[in-house]
Amino acid sequence: MFQFTDDYQIGIPHLDQEHAYLVQLINESLYLLDHDETDIQELTKDLIGQLKNYAATHFAHEEEYMTQIGDPELPRQQKEHAAFLNKITEFTVDDSLKVRDTEELLQYLVHWLFNHILASDMMIGKIKSSKRKEPFAFIEEYKTGIDIIDQEHETLFSIIREVSDLIHTELLHDKFDKIMEILNKLKTYTEKHFLHEEEYMAKINYPKLESQKAAHTAFIEKLADNNIWDLDAIDENQQQYLEELIDYLLKWLSNHILKADRQIGEWVHLS
Secondary structure (H helix, E strand, O other): OOOOOHHHOOOOHHHHHHHHHHHHHHHHHHHHHHHOOOOHHHHHHHHHHHHHHHHHHHHHHHHHHHHHOOOOOHHHHHHHHHHHHHHHHHOOOOOOOOHHHHHHHHHHHHHHHHHHHHHOHHHOOOOOOOOOOOOOOOOHHHOOOOHHHHHHHHHHHHHHHHHHHHHOOOOHHHHHHHHHHHHHHHHHHHHHHHHHHHHHHHHOOOOOHHHHHHHHHHHHHHHHHOHHHOHHHHHHHHHHHHHHHHHHHHHHHHHHHHHHHHHHHHHHHHO
């Protein structure tokens, strides 16, 4: 069974309650698959129907809240919500269906939900439209007081700036190979940084190590699953897609540093 721990609380009570209930629904569904004697096809139709309906209701509530507060992340969230609902809708229930098929779908859904919370929902209400002249500058506000972590964060900002500058210089088609090269460098460096950060936290017995690991994994998986690695998927609108990707990377990294990584430095200072 899956546990909805405090690490997945985003600090918005009604949305946290709905996230917890979604996990509860999935857990109850997994239990029924093991204990209910009902025909698997009928049981799966009922379970998937309940999940889809509740997820759609929750997503509507989440998007309504984001609209009310003018959250700039709303369009990105709407796309991710639609992808989740499409995944459920596309699931085929026929005579060949086995219990394992339904279990795998439920496990996929809860994995998606946890990653979505850590990689997207954690930013709800925390990201404002930036008017900074230098959005890629590693400013004092981002410093944790731990030299190695701060140096690597600054390098990440620098690589993201490098991609952004390249996107806006010449025709994208002329630069795409170079952009892909830098994005791969960004992904590799991010993985290396997260590993270094986790090793440091383990060394100092940092109490929130596991929640940091979960957030890091969610971000890396989101980056790895992104359509940027499929040229054909974004061929018609590469410029906009890449601009949105850079915007997301910068916002997630900034928010993660401010809300999570700075706590490492504070904990070291108090220890």
